[in-house]
Structures are given as C-alpha cells and as structure tokens.
Amino acid sequence: MPGLSPMSQLLELPLQTKNCLLFSTLQESTFGAVLDMVTDRVSTAALLVLLTHFYKSHYGLFLGLLALDISSHWLQMFSTHLSSKASHKDMGDSKSTLLRLYYQHRYFMGYCAIGAEIAYILLYMLAADGNIGSPYEVARHAVAERTVYGIVLVIALPGCAIKQLVNLVQMKTAADVCVRYDTHRYSSKSQ
Amino acid sequence: MEDSTIEDSPKQRNWPIYLYIPNIIGYARIIANVAAFGVAFTNKKLFAILYFASFVCDELDGRFARMFNQKSTFGAVLDMVTDRVSTAALLVLLTHFYKSHYGLFLGLLALDISSHWLQMFSTHLSSKASHKDMGDSKSTLLRLYYQHRYFMGYCAIGAEVARHAVAERTVYGIVLVIALPGCAIKQLVNLVQMKTAADVCVRYDTHRYSSKSQ
Numbered sequence: 001m002p003g004l005s006p007m008s009q010l011l012e013l014p015l016q017t018k019n020c021l022l023f024s025t026l027q028e029s030t031f032g033a034v035l036d037m038v039t040d041r042v043s044t045a046a047l048l049v050l051l052t053h054f055y056k057s058h059y060g061l062f063l064g065l066l067a068l069d070i071s072s073h074w075l076q077m078f079s080t081h082l083s084s085k086a087s088h089k090d091m092g093d094s095k096s097t098l099l100r101l102y103y104q105h106r107y108f109m110g111y112c113a114i115g116a117e118i119a120y121i122l123l124y125m126l127a128a129d130g131n132i133g134s135p136y137e138v139a140r141h142a143v144a145e146r147t148v149y150g151i152v153l154v155i156a157l158p159g160c161a162i163k164q165l166v167n168l169v170q171m172k173t174a175a176d177v178c179v180r181y182d183t184h185r186y187s188s189k190s191q
Numbered sequence: 192m193e194d195s196t197i198e199d200s201p202k203q204r205n206w207p208i209y210l211y212i213p214n215i216i217g218y219a220r221i222i223a224n225v226a227a228f229g230v231a232f233t234n235k236k237l238f239a240i241l242y243f244a245s246f247v248c249d250e251l252d253g254r255f256a257r258m259f260n261q262k263s264t265f266g267a268v269l270d271m272v273t274d275r276v277s278t279a280a281l282l283v284l285l286t287h288f289y290k291s292h293y294g295l296f297l298g299l300l301a302l303d304i305s306s307h308w309l310q311m312f313s314t315h316l317s318s319k320a321s322h323k324d325m326g327d328s329k330s331t332l333l334r335l336y337y338q339h340r341y342f343m344g345y346c347a348i349g350a351e352v353a354r355h356a357v358a359e360r361t362v363y364g365i366v367l368v369i370a371l372p373g374c375a376i377k378q379l380v381n382l383v384q385m386k387t388a389a390d391v392c393v394r395y396d397t398h399r400y401s402s403k404s405q
Contacts, residue, residue: 034392038304049297070275071272084315175209
C-alpha cells in the first residue's frame with residue numbers, strides 16, 4: 001500500500017495474508033496491525049513448542065526454527081526502526097537480490113509465510129493422528145501415501161523452506177543496517 | 192547488559208563493529224546457549240554450567256563495551272535478541288519438564304513475546320511522534336522499574352533463577368524464596384508494559400487523525 005511507512009509495510013503482510021481484509025480496510029489502525037503481528041508471533045511460537053513435544057527426537061529442529069523466527073523478526077523490527085530514524089541516503093539500498101525479489105512479489109511472500117504455517121500445522125496433524133518418529137519420515141510417508149496431508153505438504157514445504165532461507169538473509173541484512181547506522185553516525189559527527 | 196548510547200571514539204573508527212570485543216562475547220554467549228540447549232535433556236549439570244557461562248557473558252559484554260569504549264547499536268540489538276531467544280528456549284524446556292503445567296509456561300512465553308514486541312513497537316512510535324503528543328503514559332510501577340537498575344536486574348535475574356531452579360527439579364528453597372517475588376514482579380511488569388504500549392499505538396493513531404483534521 002502506497003503512503004505507508006516501512007514499519008507499517010512490515011506489519012501489512014500478516015493483515016494481507018489473513019482473510020480479514022474486508023474489515024481491516026474499513027477500520028485500519030496501528031494497534032490492529034501490531035495486534036495482528038504479535039498474534040502471529042505467539043501462535044507460530046506455540047505451534048513450534050507443540051511440535052517439540054510431538055517430535056521429541058527432533059526437538060532441536062523445532063527449537064531452532066523458533067529461534068530463527070524470533071531472531072529474524074526482531075532484527076527486522078530493529079532495522080526498520082533504525083532506517084526510519086536515519087535518512088534514506090545514509091541507509092542506502094541494503095537488500096540482497098533474494099530479498100528484493102521476495103518483496104517485489106507480495107503473493108509469493110504470502111505463499112512462503114502461509115506455507116510455513118501450514119507445514120507446521122500439517123506436521124502436528126500427522127503426529128496427532130499417531131504417526132511417530134522423525135518429522136522427515138512422517139512427511140515422506142504422508143507424501144508417498146498421497147494422503148490429503150501429503151499433497152498439501154508437497155505444496156507447502158518449498159514455501160516453508162524459502163521462508164527460513166529468507167529469515168536467515170533478513171537477519172544478515174538487518175544486522176548490516178545496525179552497523180551502517182553506527183558508522184554513519186560517527187562519520188556525520190566528524191564532518 | 193548494554194544500553195544503546197554511543198560515544199564518539201576516533202580510535203574505534205577502523206575496528207569493524209562485528210569484531211568489537213563485547214560483540215565477540217555476544218557470539219560466545221550464543222554458542223554457550225546453543226550448546227546448553229543441545230544437552231538440556233541428556234546432561235543437566237552441563238546445561239547448568241553452559242547456561243551460567245552464557246549468563247556471565249551477558250554481564251561481561253556491557254562492562255567490556257564501557258571499558259573499551261566499544262558500544263554499538265548492533266551489540267545492543269544482539270544482546271536483546273539473544274535475551275529473547277534464550278528466555279523462549281528455557282520456557283520451552285520447562286514445558287517438557289513440567290508437562291502437567293505446560294499451559295503455565297506456554298502462557299509465560301506468550302507474555303514474554305507479546306510484551307516485548309508491544310514495547311518495542313511503542314518505542315518506535317514514540318520516537319516518531321513528538322514528545323508532547325505522546326505524554327508520559329508510563330505507570331508508577333514502570334517508572335520505578337526503569338529508574339532503579341539494580342531493581343531491574345533483580346527482577347530479571349529473579350525470573351531466570353526461578354525458572355532455572357525449577358528446571359533442575361530440586362527445591363533450592365532459600366534461592367526460590369528470594370527469586371520468586373522478582374519473577375512475579377517481572378510478569379506483572381510485562382502485563383503493565385503491554386497495556387501501556389498498546390495505549391501508545393492507539394494514541395499515535397488518534398493524534399495522526401486529529402492533526403490531519405486541523
């Protein structure tokens with residue numbers, strides 16, 4: 001949406017990917033956008049905690065995904081905050097090619113974000129149905145059996161994988177923003 | 192713990208920020224945390240040692256930043272993010288050790304995530320809007336919390352120690368008695384901060400609309 005600050009654009013995605021567009025366009029509010037973002041973070045975290053229980057042997061995988069989710073979103077939040085404080089010519093265009101591609105295609109972004117959520121939910125459903133073992137085996141089995149879960153998983157998993165990759169890249173880019181913010185502060189002081 | 196004020200220091204200008212001493216300590220802290228949570232189910236003593244090591248790193252990085260005059264925004268952010276992740280991981284651990292009280296620890300995790308996010312966002316909004324619009328919306332408890340750094344440290348440590356003593360499955364009675372009030376206050380403060388931060392979000396919009404209509 002044009003005219004919104006970068007921070008609002010960061011918050012816009014959860015609003016767009018969820019089907020509450022009808023109401024959100026009528027009654028947009030900053031509080032609403034933040035509420036949506038926070039709910040997103042907490043529900044993703046809770047889902048991953050659940051998965052550490054259902055796949056105890058791969059506890060580290062889901063804890064790692066939780067750590068990645070928390071870190072990348074926090075770093076993005078900080079870098080957006082710093083970018084809006086500094087002038088744009090100082091911050092420059094720090095986005096990598098992957099990220100530029102990612103942000104240019106909003107629906108692709110949506111697919112990746114939703115893909116991750118759906119993959120987690122499906123893994124939960126499969127475990128709750130009694131499938132025990134490693135999540136890789138459970139997923140492979142569902143795909144091989146061509147169950148409904150398996151088919152959706154095949155669609156969702158690439159999106160999930162890309163989302164994690166993007167999370168990693170976003171962390172590096174955001175960290176660079178923090179460093180650039182300080183270097184420009186020093187250089188502008190010496191001028 | 193680091194604050195985010197930066198001092199101008201010509202001799203630091205050529206030292207890459209990613210390799211500042213406090214930031215290297217920050218990386219060591221992350222490694223200690225990863226190792227700790229890797230052995231959390233298999234070797235509790237080792238977990239305790241590694242987690243304590245990461246706690247020591249957390250205390251040291253602030254001191255080293257001041258000592259070497261190497262404060263950096265990246266360092267402050269690294270500190271904050273590591274705090275958030277290690278608190279979350281500890282709570283996840285507790286949902287496993289105390290499965291019957293899974294909801295309690297999941298609730299504390301939700302509270303930790305929400306309150307810090309809302310605070311962060313409200314700080315962002317406050318720095319955008321002018322100060323006379325935002326007003327002083329902090330409650331007495333919050334003002335008390337931030338004014339007294341040691342009180343803040345005690346509250347933060349209290350929460351961590353209580354959780355850790357509980358995870359060890361032994362009742363360090365005296366330690367718990369000292370730590371638990373701090374833990375409870377920290378959760379209360381989290382709740383208050385959420386309300387205050389949410390108010391900032393609402394006030395930000397109200398002022399945007401009223402200034403547009405003028």
